[in-house]
Amino acid sequence: MRIHALPDDVLDRARELAGTDAHHEWHAESPGAPLRCCLRKAGPGEPVILFRYAPGAGVGPYEELGPVFAHAEPCDGPASTAEFPHAFRNAPRTLRAYTADGRIHDGGVAQPDALAQRLDALLDDPLVAEVQVRSASHGCFLFAVTRD
Structure with a gap:
């Protein structure tokens, strides 16, 4: 991912x-x-x-x-683009899977210990182009995930 x-x-x-x-x-x-x-x-x-x-x-x-x-000023960006960011692993996350044409295809809420597995399962679906990871409590967008 x-x-x-x-x-x-x-x-x-x-x-x-x-x-x-x-x-x-x-x-x-x-x-x-x-x-x-x-x-x-x-x-x-x-x-x-x-x-x-x-x-x-x-x-x-x-x-x-x-x-x-x-x-407020440019930074170096994420430490890694290959693994789930450590700072966002401590709470349930809403996952929304989108097709290439921008339609919601699947989604749900994943607990911290199941985030990587749930993301992998969503990305295994060939219709899914991108998964948005959001705060489950506030709904705010955190980051997007695509296949490698």
Whole structure:
């Protein structure tokens, strides 16, 4: 499987707009915020931005818009794109599987000890092009997963 943080062009635009409108906020810090740029939690004193984002997999009525955090300045990105990010393994996650044409195909909630197996099972379906991993409690998009 391959893990996808937010695309650089999305992050660049959000950073450029941070603090300029109601949809792009700048925060001096927000310790513990799940960062979608590097797929870890924000530490104390790290400036972050909060903005709304619609992942590309869902289209039409399946498009979802929600809040996401990222570093206020560019970072090195995720430590790995080959394994489930450690910072996001500690809670149940909503998994939504999408077809290549942007329709929801399958989904569910996976407990921390079953996340990798559930993702593998969804990606084994040839109709699934991408799986979105979301917070089960808030519904926020965390990252996307595709086949290698």
